[in-house]
Amino acid sequence: MSRPLRGWKCTVLASAAAIGIVLPVFIAACGLESGGSGAGYSADAPSPDGGGGDSASLPPKSEICNGQDENSNGIVDEGCPNCTDVSDGICKGALSFEQAAPGVMLGVPDPADSFFKVPCDPGAAVVGAVGTESIGYTESLLVRCAPIGIQREAGDAGFQYRVVWTGEPSDTGSLHGSGQFDAYRAHCEKPKVVVGMKAVGVDHSGGGSDGMGRIDLLCAELRVSGGPGAWAFSHGEISTVSFGPSSSTTPKESVPAPPFVWGGMSGQPVTNGNQRLRALGAVNLAPVLNLVPSAP
16 A cells, blocks of 8 residues: 655654753654645554555654663663662652742641741651640640652553652651640551641630641642653542541641642741640642653
């Protein structure tokens, strides 16, 4: 079967900067451009001759991110992201975070008083909290952070990337509030991290800025989706870990904003002797995928 010749048509999907790379590299999707009255054929479409035909006249197949050399040019997965440094399955330096807008402050803060801010170490996210509680109040809180990174896995659909814990949680900063009552410990289930919160502000004394009741940390897995030129992060299913006394009051919510994660906490203890926790909010971070494309 004969077909009219057609020219290549390439569309730039994204610059390297769009996926977090500084180098001036561009990723392009190329296919066969249709022209005249004949039909056009995509680079990956089977030959209309049923597999035989004049396959030599077809352009080479486009690369798929699967560890194979589809276009038979001796370069595997060109234009696809790869980890430049892999250790124990973790892509070193592939995940970083940028500062995002702070989360909503929940509780009963006093605008005239000072606030604390406890950030996690670079490359880490909040995964829980420990502290103390008493009847009616969450008395104190200590932030727990865990280092997280990108893990590359080969699958039927090509390389897949997962966000995982790369170490165990550790205490971050100092205890805010009183530490003399019943202890609590709350953690997200691996590999989930804190992405939001629900909390009840209480005012048992009638002064308007008394303390916090029950606190629910919202946990979700940070997921990587998309493909070359269109990588994206999203949140998986949200679960809850709770601490502090139960309350009949409807909690206010700091709504999770995908794909933000908590990179620390901010808040305010009651001024009177730092007796209890009065308000709590998020240090939000936006994840960035820093995968380096292989040579074209």
